[in-house]
Amino acid sequence: MSEKNRSLEPRIEEFKSAKEGDIPRSVEELSPEEWERLKEVGIEPQAQREGEFIQTDARVVHCKSLPEGLELLPVTEALKKYDGLEEYWWKAVPADKDQYTKATDEDLDDGYFIRVLPGYKLVYPVQTCLYIRTPGVVQKVHNIIIVEEGAELNLITSCTTHPHVRSGFHIGVSEFYVKKNARLTFTMIHYWGEETHVRPRTGIIVEEGGTYISTYVTLHQVATVQAMPNCRLIGPGAKATFGSVVAAPQGSYLDLGARVSLEAPETRAEIISRSVSYGGESIARGHLIGKAPEIKAHLECQGLMLSDEGAIKAIPQLDAHYANVDMSHEAAVGKVAQEEIEYLMARGLSEEEATSLIVQGFLSVRIEGLPQTLQERIDRAIELAREGL
């Protein structure tokens, strides 16, 4: 695998500002071809949603919020409206974390601000989309998501590039605040151009009794993605689950994981990762830190190698600081079982069909607590990508 040949640290200077992009005024200007791509990541104009947000390069081209109890704004507007969002801005992710957060702090393109008011439980998902339309730009996004006490939100973020754009750079800072007894499920589906670099920088703070469930899906070739969301469970009984569904085609370098710090008694965390390599490199990290007694945390990494090229590296880490903790991990990497392939062949599937069905099954991990609609979206994404698997 050509780790050595690949630019793992993309340089921001080598990309144009997203503000110089060829940005339409509204979504009506997008071509049918672009809509096809957006549909593939789940942006469907007819779907039932509580709110919708689409940012193209540096500009918010669509922002619509229906129900009472939901605030959805371009983050630049929210900053004005709420006096710089002092309580939340760079509070879950440090501004000086790395060169990418620094660059975003210095020159922000935009992003979304979502707030669900206390006690409001939104039924349908809120859909956001970060879209790179112009080749060779760096898109710097900063999102703030607040789910107030006792509220519930299902958020889907779909990120993609124009079907003809191969290279680009997406930096996405996201700060999530899950208040007391609130619940947030966050599903992120990526479908980038082949030479795109992606650096999500995510911080999550979950208060007492709050629940955060995150699912990340990437199934298409992308140059590099490096992400390690940092989640702090600061109140008793807070819970976090991270699931990732990853396919690494040739040419992809994916370094993905999650870190959960369990800082209050009776907090729970689970990290589940499924990755398939068919020529690309996938690193599955997980880091669980037990900083309080009576916590429970589990980490599971499973990998399928479909070729002798590429690599899968499972890197689990558990840190315990108290005696009374229950922390575990399991990791397994292997190939598709011949027995399963032959079984399906005996039912009339060719070897290729059998393998792709097994891979699809392997990736369709069930994340506990994930709403059915989101699970269906993930299953659909896997199904769409299956031909390539």
Next chain:
Amino acid sequence: MRKEPLLEIRDLWVEVEGKEVLKGVSLTIPKGETHALFGRNGSGKTTLLMTIMGFPMYRVRHGQILFKGEDITTLPPFERARRGIGIMFQRPPTIRGVKLREMLKLCAKENGVKIEELAREFGFEAFLERDVNRGFSGGELKKSELLQLLIQDPDLVLLDEPESGVDMENIQVVGRMIRKLLQKDTHRPRTKSGLIITHTGFILQYVPADLGYVMMDGTIYCEGNPQEIFEGIQKHGYEECLQCLRRIEA
């Protein structure tokens, strides 16, 4: 009048992991007939079924397999499945993340068989939403296999100890499913054929066989009335077969 042969095996020699397991097996299954295969563990019965299905681990060193008159000796399993051969696995693997319903749809190959209806007929509809074979009991595995076969609707069904691990309650359902698969309840001329491996002979109460074979050390020792052969084995064990006058000289 001789019935039209569906499967013909001619002097089949098969090697598994460098070891000769089948040493010159010949048999013919006519269209519409069910044949039973008896024999000790390790005599080569399962190898014969797996070779008919075409799994690569079973290397044909010599001989021929003809199905519907076509030489299929070198075809991969899915080509044989598509031509109308189906197999029931003794220990089928779990296919994680794939729902039984999805698998059945793939087996159906647009033949119009109603998945829902069939599952309900055999009290198995609750399993359609479960991962294929995941956490299934012995009886449930058999039902899952037979449901897949009923939907695949093959002309030749290979059954490897269909009754093993099935409790008394479920054996009737399993029996009914096999009867349906082999058209045992139809009055019209049957078109479906079967080859059944059985240790206990129990399944023959539900699915009568037209001909029985005894396999020993990779060859077919004798053939005849399956009920008589089975009773003989029950009384005298396989030792008797060694002296049997009906032995077919290789």
